[in-house]
Amino acid sequence: MSKTVYIIRKEHFNAAHKLWRNDWSVEKNEEVFGKCANKNWHGHNFNLFVTVKGVPNPDTGFVINLKDLSRIIKKEVVDVFDHKNLNLDVACMKDILASTENMVIQIWEILEEPIQLAGGVLAKIRLEETENNFVEYFGGNEPY
Amino acid sequence: MSKTVYIIRKEHFNAAHKLWRNDWSVEKNEEVFGKCANKNWHGHNFNLFVTVKGVPNPDTGFVINLKDLSRIIKKEVVDVFDHKNLNLDVACMKDILASTENMVIQIWEILEEPIQLAGGVLAKIRLEETENNFVEYFGGNEPY
Amino acid sequence: MSKTVYIIRKEHFNAAHKLWRNDWSVEKNEEVFGKCANKNWHGHNFNLFVTVKGVPNPDTGFVINLKDLSRIIKKEVVDVFDHKNLNLDVACMKDILASTENMVIQIWEILEEPIQLAGGVLAKIRLEETENNFVEYFGGNEPY
Amino acid sequence: MSKTVYIIRKEHFNAAHKLWRNDWSVEKNEEVFGKCANKNWHGHNFNLFVTVKGVPNPDTGFVINLKDLSRIIKKEVVDVFDHKNLNLDVACMKDILASTENMVIQIWEILEEPIQLAGGVLAKIRLEETENNFVEYFGGNEPY
Amino acid sequence: MSKTVYIIRKEHFNAAHKLWRNDWSVEKNEEVFGKCANKNWHGHNFNLFVTVKGVPNPDTGFVINLKDLSRIIKKEVVDVFDHKNLNLDVACMKDILASTENMVIQIWEILEEPIQLAGGVLAKIRLEETENNFVEYFGGNEPY
Amino acid sequence: MSKTVYIIRKEHFNAAHKLWRNDWSVEKNEEVFGKCANKNWHGHNFNLFVTVKGVPNPDTGFVINLKDLSRIIKKEVVDVFDHKNLNLDVACMKDILASTENMVIQIWEILEEPIQLAGGVLAKIRLEETENNFVEYFGGNEPY
Numbered sequence: 001m002s003k004t005v006y007i008i009r010k011e012h013f014n015a016a017h018k019l020w021r022n023d024w025s026v027e028k029n030e031e032v033f034g035k036c037a038n039k040n041w042h043g044h045n046f047n048l049f050v051t052v053k054g055v056p057n058p059d060t061g062f063v064i065n066l067k068d069l070s071r072i073i074k075k076e077v078v079d080v081f082d083h084k085n086l087n088l089d090v091a092c093m094k095d096i097l098a099s100t101e102n103m104v105i106q107i108w109e110i111l112e113e114p115i116q117l118a119g120g121v122l123a124k125i126r127l128e129e130t131e132n133n134f135v136e137y138f139g140g141n142e143p144y
Numbered sequence: 145m146s147k148t149v150y151i152i153r154k155e156h157f158n159a160a161h162k163l164w165r166n167d168w169s170v171e172k173n174e175e176v177f178g179k180c181a182n183k184n185w186h187g188h189n190f191n192l193f194v195t196v197k198g199v200p201n202p203d204t205g206f207v208i209n210l211k212d213l214s215r216i217i218k219k220e221v222v223d224v225f226d227h228k229n230l231n232l233d234v235a236c237m238k239d240i241l242a243s244t245e246n247m248v249i250q251i252w253e254i255l256e257e258p259i260q261l262a263g264g265v266l267a268k269i270r271l272e273e274t275e276n277n278f279v280e281y282f283g284g285n286e287p288y
Numbered sequence: 289m290s291k292t293v294y295i296i297r298k299e300h301f302n303a304a305h306k307l308w309r310n311d312w313s314v315e316k317n318e319e320v321f322g323k324c325a326n327k328n329w330h331g332h333n334f335n336l337f338v339t340v341k342g343v344p345n346p347d348t349g350f351v352i353n354l355k356d357l358s359r360i361i362k363k364e365v366v367d368v369f370d371h372k373n374l375n376l377d378v379a380c381m382k383d384i385l386a387s388t389e390n391m392v393i394q395i396w397e398i399l400e401e402p403i404q405l406a407g408g409v410l411a412k413i414r415l416e417e418t419e420n421n422f423v424e425y426f427g428g429n430e431p432y
Numbered sequence: 433m434s435k436t437v438y439i440i441r442k443e444h445f446n447a448a449h450k451l452w453r454n455d456w457s458v459e460k461n462e463e464v465f466g467k468c469a470n471k472n473w474h475g476h477n478f479n480l481f482v483t484v485k486g487v488p489n490p491d492t493g494f495v496i497n498l499k500d501l502s503r504i505i506k507k508e509v510v511d512v513f514d515h516k517n518l519n520l521d522v523a524c525m526k527d528i529l530a531s532t533e534n535m536v537i538q539i540w541e542i543l544e545e546p547i548q549l550a551g552g553v554l555a556k557i558r559l560e561e562t563e564n565n566f567v568e569y570f571g572g573n574e575p576y
Numbered sequence: 577m578s579k580t581v582y583i584i585r586k587e588h589f590n591a592a593h594k595l596w597r598n599d600w601s602v603e604k605n606e607e608v609f610g611k612c613a614n615k616n617w618h619g620h621n622f623n624l625f626v627t628v629k630g631v632p633n634p635d636t637g638f639v640i641n642l643k644d645l646s647r648i649i650k651k652e653v654v655d656v657f658d659h660k661n662l663n664l665d666v667a668c669m670k671d672i673l674a675s676t677e678n679m680v681i682q683i684w685e686i687l688e689e690p691i692q693l694a695g696g697v698l699a700k701i702r703l704e705e706t707e708n709n710f711v712e713y714f715g716g717n718e719p720y
Numbered sequence: 721m722s723k724t725v726y727i728i729r730k731e732h733f734n735a736a737h738k739l740w741r742n743d744w745s746v747e748k749n750e751e752v753f754g755k756c757a758n759k760n761w762h763g764h765n766f767n768l769f770v771t772v773k774g775v776p777n778p779d780t781g782f783v784i785n786l787k788d789l790s791r792i793i794k795k796e797v798v799d800v801f802d803h804k805n806l807n808l809d810v811a812c813m814k815d816i817l818a819s820t821e822n823m824v825i826q827i828w829e830i831l832e833e834p835i836q837l838a839g840g841v842l843a844k845i846r847l848e849e850t851e852n853n854f855v856e857y858f859g860g861n862e863p864y
Binding site for chain 3: 012014015016017035036038040041042043044045082083084085088089130131
Binding site: 485573575 | 739741752753754816817818819820821822824825851852853854855856857858860861862863864
């Protein structure tokens with residue numbers, strides 16, 4: 001059996017957002033989205049954990065060089081999301097609800113190819129919005 | 145492939161318990177359960193992480209509304225376990241050993257149906273007893 | 289010597305803000321405030337630690353009842369700052385720069401009197417903006 | 433000026449307790465102590481941080497050898513409080529309310545002399561009961 | 577379905593290491609391994625999480641007695657890796673690159689049999705090198 | 721009273737060291753320094769918290785610009801200590817024991833002047849060596 005190892009890199013970004021549908025009334029927005037519907041936005045410190053799997057390269061001992069993985073995440077995600085308004089400033093989030101569920105799917109779409117080009121296989125993304133709320137995504141796979 | 149996302153909510157409760165069998169001698173209890181057999185109880189801060197999976201609802205961006213998930217966990221688990229004695233006060237734990245393994249199985253049994261009624265699928269429960277000891281349960285499934 | 293004990297309660301809130309001066313050019317704002325000057329806001333999860341000092345009441349063992357302290361912080365601070373835009377929605381922050389330094393001073397001004405009315409003495413406030421940036425305030429005192 | 437350094441050692445213990453006065457009615461106990469008055473106890477994971485100050489010994493670079501400090505805390509506090517019932521099993525807590533305020537004062541009384549005999553000066557004790565509730569004690573001093 | 581529970585024990589060790597190949601030039605080592613190639617070593621606090629799966633024993637409520645699991649990890653891993661130089665002092669690491677990927681594979685090889693002898697099934701190992709870099713290993717299995 | 725606020729920046733570095741005196745026997749070194757005397761070194765992830773005090777500048781709301789504070793700490797401390805051997809590679813530690821007590825004093829000496837030049841007053845340094853061992857230094861002052 002090949003010795004597949006999963007390596008995880010944590011990065012973080014701080015962003016503003018709101019959960020809001022223009023085609024719903026204020027009351028409906030507040031009923032569904034609660035405080036997250038505040039019209040002037042609110043924000044979070046997001047922690048992002050990106051898991052790449054692979055067999056360690058015998059020359060380096062690495063699944064993927066963490067310098068490369070960190071550089072990819074910073075360029076593709078952190079530079080785009082950090083200190084931004086998710087609804088107004090981040091292209092891939094503009095036409096969808098800024099829920100963490102939708103965020104984690106978009107971040108997967110963004111990272112899958114550059115990580116593949118760097119020789120890795122994206123296996124899982126975890127996104128932490130607060131100390132109590134997190135999402136995890138396996139590219140649509142359902143390991144459990 | 146459907147875009148299944150896993151969403152996790154953390155709640156916590158503080159409880160007393162002991163690990164003890166009446167059909168065993170004091171010596172046998174202490175040999176097997178160590179300090180956890182102290183007859184006058186001891187206690188812990190328990191952190192509970194409940195994972196629900198599903199495809200985000202296109203209308204809300206949510207797998208499940210975290211307000212609903214939090215409300216269900218608080219009503220079904222926290223209100224029953226918090227500031228209680230697991231051996232004496234919690235009905236579902238009375239006839240079984242108050243190990244974290246047994247606790248996490250009971251909590252799964254409690255939460256599976258209400259989460260299903262709220263439109264989610266319970267996928268995993270993690271229960272942290274101390275900074276060093278945790279259990280995880282996938283409803284009996286063995287993803288690895 | 290009286291046995292003064294310091295008791296600390298942690299609460300948290302999530303908010304949007306930007307660091308921005310209308311009387312400065314865009315360039316000047318970006319030079320001084322960096323990414324924090326993003327015009328469409330960004331946000332944070334703020335952790336707030338409120339320290340109250342006093343001699344434990346012999347009848348209760350309490351410096352202050354934590355239920356009361358938590359209720360005061362939630363009513364006076366969390367309900368005002370949580371899921372809000374600090375620059376637009378929070379009255380006490382409107383005419384000043386939304387730095388953590390200014391926030392912690394304002395939160396002290398808000399909490400000092402209600403805590404005194406509840407029989408405590410506000411001793412210290414710690415406000416955490418990210419995992420790496422914090423401020424502490426002792427009401428202007430300089431213990432070190 | 434002498435180069436006084438403060439060194440801190442973290443230890444932990446898990447214990448059961450309740451907040452309860454026999455000379456009060458059930459109603460009065462529940463009004464004041466809330467869920468903490470549950471008659472069958474509840475419990476916590478307590479984190480204990482002991483600060484010792486002094487000028488580093490030029491022969492060792494140590495204010496106090498952490499092996500000694502850890503050994504003292506374990507013998508005097510952890511062995512006495514861990515996996516115990518604070519109200520029933522811990523002599524120094526029996527006649528007083530088992531609040532964290534009273535606990536931290538008792539722990540100071542216990543540790544002050546053995547630390548002095550080991551060549552250190554006890555400066556501060558921090559006791560964490562939950563992720564949100566803490567007490568700190570400076571031996572009755574009020575640095576701020 | 578059998579009620580398989582996963583139980584996790586955290587231990588830690590502190591060690592020095594460097595990432596270095598003698599058959600590469602200094603420049604090549606620094607290009608690939610960056611700061612980790614510093615010839616005089618550097619070091620880390622490693623957190624190790626060992627997951628064992630099984631059906632709780634009806635007599636004890638345990639998948640495996642955590643006292644046994646902790647003892648095995650301490651004897652087989654912590655005593656061997658703690659306060660050591662991974663390249664010079666740890667036999668199983670001597671002829672391979674001291675990457676976390678290689679470490680986690682070696683630790684699996686070490687722990688699999690003793691845990692089996694104690695009645696458990698090793699299911700996963702997580703090794704944390706810093707707050708931002710982690711690896712996970714499922715014995716070569718790829719659950720996702 | 722002036723509204724003095726304390727602002728704290730966290731940085732981190734990973735380093736190898738040993739506690740060892742050449743003028744002592746192996747036995748004496750091991751008796752005093754325990755596992756920390758391992759001749760081939762061991763290492764840690766160090767967390768460094770630097771506190772600067774001052775009255776917020778009315779033009780910026782800042783005690784000190786955190787970009788400047790972070791830059792100073794990185795240039796003066798992190799670049800010097802990170803991925804290094806404290807005993808062999810770090811000039812200011814070469815002739816003294818590499819205890820955290822001595823480290824925190826040296827780091828104070830390094831940072832005091834550059835922070836003053838940036839308009840701040842260094843008030844406190846906290847250095848965390850492991851999850852259980854920390855030191856704090858107030859420049860020799862004894863606030864408590």
